[in-house]
Amino acid sequence: MPASNKRIVLASRPAGWVSEANFRLEEAPVPEPKDGEVLVKNLWLSLDPYMRGRMNDVKSYAAKQEIDQVMVGQTAGEVLVSKNEKYKKGEHVLASFGWQQYGLSDGKGLTKVDATRVPLSAYLGVLGMPGVTAWVGLLDLCQPKAGETVVVSAASGAVGSVVGQIAKLKGCRAVGIAGGKKKCAYVVDELGFDACVDYKAGRLNDDLKAAAPSGIDCYFENVGGEVLDAVLRRMNPFSRIAVCGLISQYNATDPYGVKSFQSVLVNRIKVQGFIVSDRMELWPRALADLSSWVASGKLKYRETVAEGLENAPKAFIGLLKGENLGKQLVKLA
């Protein structure tokens, strides 16, 4: 048995931007599994923007993160000790053990995965919640037709990068919006988007018009703020917007006022907020598609990896600032 379990708890709620002082690293004894229980060594921790919302003391779609409790989060790990006949030592499992090195389970909430065909970490990204989120928001909500223009913000991130690639697979024009030349080059050159607008270049409206000359039929929204306003001004009649995230607003003390809402009326836009966990019935179809595309090389992905649990807060703040390319992970062991 390992000596201790390092874990990160929420020390205080942020007012505005998160800082490392909002987190606290603790050590606790590694729990001893009883009959029927499984001890898992977490190898990977997923960092996701939704975690910022949990840190607030407000009503949201999920229970808020309690102070002094281990930060929530999905993990991928390996069974270390099993007193449950369904699991064997050495098997790989997904779980929601949060920001810590070890997790104890009665067997519920664990999903076995095959880490021989794809790397274990992929189950937290392209073949996990972010990948399925992209599939559901684009194919179930936006329902793009071949030839239509699909725009996605945070295009180089874990979700956005999948959205644009699926749009291409469906015969659409895929336009990304991302911050900086490096991300835009990645999106176009490596992922195969038709165009990418660098919102940091200061010409958002003009560049978006040039990138989507026939207007926008589907918008997959990850950021909100000025980007949403710019996109609303270019939406076509009967277009669709899947609202998956509004990351530019998560640390805002004074929320951005959306000025072009009238486009929703004039263009009869359907806007749908969604959380992928509301659509569990679609996961098998989504995962089948995603796995097949990854296997055949049609769906590419990247990871940004922070080393060690103690670097999770810094990496999380970096994620909220857009410093990652692709899926942000923490390698725990």
Next chain:
Amino acid sequence: MPASNKRIVLASRPAGWVSEANFRLEEAPVPEPKDGEVLVKNLWLSLDPYMRGRMNDVKSYAAKQEIDQVMVGQTAGEVLVSKNEKYKKGEHVLASFGWQQYGLSDGKGLTKVDATRVPLSAYLGVLGMPGVTAWVGLLDLCQPKAGETVVVSAASGAVGSVVGQIAKLKGCRAVGIAGGKKKCAYVVDELGFDACVDYKAGRLNDDLKAAAPSGIDCYFENVGGEVLDAVLRRMNPFSRIAVCGLISQYNATDPYGVKSFQSVLVNRIKVQGFIVSDRMELWPRALADLSSWVASGKLKYRETVAEGLENAPKAFIGLLKGENLGKQLVKLA
């Protein structure tokens, strides 16, 4: 044959608020019907908020109103001379002849109506475009279930008054938002809404919370601006918003910034902009319901009537300022 046809044309495009100076009253010869044509004497002109959008020089869902041309609008009138075998002198017809006393048609675009069972003017209101708009937005888009809370803004207007009454017929809690005590009293006491929030009273958020204690499941949006923000803060998970109008913004030079857009994500709201003319296939079902409810006294309506074509501009400005109760009409003869 009458001596002349008075008509009102668009003299200039408004920058911000419309004024009477944007219109011009003209006189022209009454057109002489040729073979196959019908001359109609317009008895009623419908004034509707959408007309404000047509006056702008911007892309919208309909062709813009051209300068020096007769203002667009729906009319109800009586056949004066018919050289078309499908129409007889004295028959009542709906048409889109606009702001003028007479209209000439080749028979297309006319709809015969029976003015013996309900007054002719009702076909421009509760049994016309506004009534069908209410039916489509509430029943087809919002799809309220019995027991849910339905909120409608501009609740005493031609559309809003029908929305709330249909909500009651479907077993919902109906909450109106209107400007002033008189309108709110009308909405509750005469139309049977459960509650009404007077947005001019200065306690919009608190009053809305009190009127919708279980949150809001369906919102029928007619006004936009601060009212939309207040409603967004009270929307329930999986709620629906039908965006029918944004009248508070039609004369705004600096559009209101919607601050609570994040509620769309957090509550997974479906927001759908719509124009009733996109849903022509639903008109027969809607009109069957509306006619039956009016005939049985379950659906009440009121009209605000301006006398004479020359008063149409003033009445239209009053409509945009919320001075009407129920359907705003101009009695032309």
